[in-house]
Amino acid sequence: MQPPHRRLLLLLLYVLLSGTWADLEEAFTVRLLQTTTFQNTSFVETEGLGMLEDIELGSLDKHNWAIRFYQPWVRPALPRSDWETIDNMIKIYLRKFHHLINEGAMQKDVPYPFVAQCTAGCELYPNRTSRAFAYVGYNGQDFLSFNVDNATWLLSQDTDLSRYVQAVLQNYTAFSELVDFLFNDTCVDDMELLLHYGKAALERQVPPVATVFARTPSPAQLLLVCRVTGFYPRPINVAWLRDGQEVPPGPELNTSAILPNADLTYQLRSVLAVAPQDGHSYACRVRHRSLGSRSLLIPWGNTDVVLIAGLGAGLLAAVSLAAIVVLWVWRRRKHEQLESESRNSILSNEA
Known part of the structure; x- marks a missing residue:
């Protein structure tokens, strides 16, 4: 005992x-x-x-x-x-x-x-x-x-x-x-x-919410900020992708410690320093248990890239819309032509 x-x-x-x-x-x-x-x-x-x-x-x-x-x-x-x-x-x-x-x-x-x-x-x-x-x-x-x-x-x-x-x-x-x-x-x-x-x-799981924005501490430097918050449990993986490839650790990459929120979730920030208008595409990738095998991918582009992408999307939409209108008009006219030919054929037979 x-x-x-x-x-x-x-x-x-x-x-x-x-x-x-x-x-x-x-x-x-x-x-x-x-x-x-x-x-x-x-x-x-x-x-x-x-x-x-x-x-x-x-x-x-x-x-x-x-x-x-x-x-x-x-x-x-x-x-x-x-x-x-x-x-x-x-x-x-x-x-x-x-x-x-x-x-x-x-x-x-x-x-x-x-x-x-x-x-x-x-x-x-x-x-x-x-x-x-x-x-x-x-x-x-x-x-x-x-x-x-x-x-x-x-x-x-x-x-x-x-x-x-x-x-x-x-x-x-x-x-x-x-x-x-x-x-x-x-x-x-x-x-x-x-x-x-x-x-x-x-076993509680809360998916992260991520946003990407930029800061310009100087004309020669652009800081891309990926803010990830509201996730639980604590382990998380946040990475920057340059042209689809993960940016390796280095002096231009700075990721904060994982910090607690008041609602018992967590947050962190990952900051990537780049040269303005360097011609590359960037995206923040977030992996977390709550997402399963999926990942959050939040892209960022400088003004020129965004504008070009916007014009391209707008042009594509305009071309698509024009094609639809042309196709509709063509089908309408074809339908009217067939109806006209059908009426003429009936009248001719009656005569």
Whole structure:
């Protein structure tokens, strides 16, 4: 039988790491994020967040450390009694964490305020393998990382403080057991529930909307801008085509990072620098999961090209219309001629 504190630790992560392996066709990443700000020895604030891929599952209220659910399908994963146990376990863990860090800061004369960050999680793959990770940060810099193979904490920076925290974490039994569950049990055995409940959210697809426009920072340079927005999930491929051929990476091509929108979709921009009136045709090509095997292709041309294309299309339309009119007139006259000949033939017979 598992010790009570081991069972509580398992419950703490149970809902945050779950899904259906039969439906798993790609890798998924779960992250548990903790940010604790130590203003002084008596004033400490902690914020926590649980994420499945880019979906925010829930957070901790920094005032009372209560869990706030962001997705309606997270809360039903466990009964109320289990959630009450998890609430208690979170409070026990954070009180211990605050005490240990404050104690170390005083022993090593660490100046206040400072920020401690913890990230733990795992990636799971369709072949049922997993890669776990855990990191500790200090004031926004890498501080410690966890070596999964031998279950030891490694220094990211060698200081008196980092060596002290390394020793504390190595001897912090409750935290070590939490990491042990995360690495050896939870990622594989307890992931099914969350993936099952979050299946619809994970499979959500929103197609991108793309526009192309130009800017002229100088008379000798033209910037073609392809703005792609409103897409989900995050992975996307945006490329510029010159005369139908993909433009390779280079100094004239600049693509932004993928940025979030307020509606839980994403956006990016790809900018291509060209010489005005260089005689080439350009188009922005967008590939995304929501489009299936299709691609969005948004062409652009400078004024001359657009004008020529417009005249060509207009001339073609005019010629087509003229041909239709001529054909209609010819058929009308032919019909009238046949009717006239038919009447003349009838009159001649009657005479």
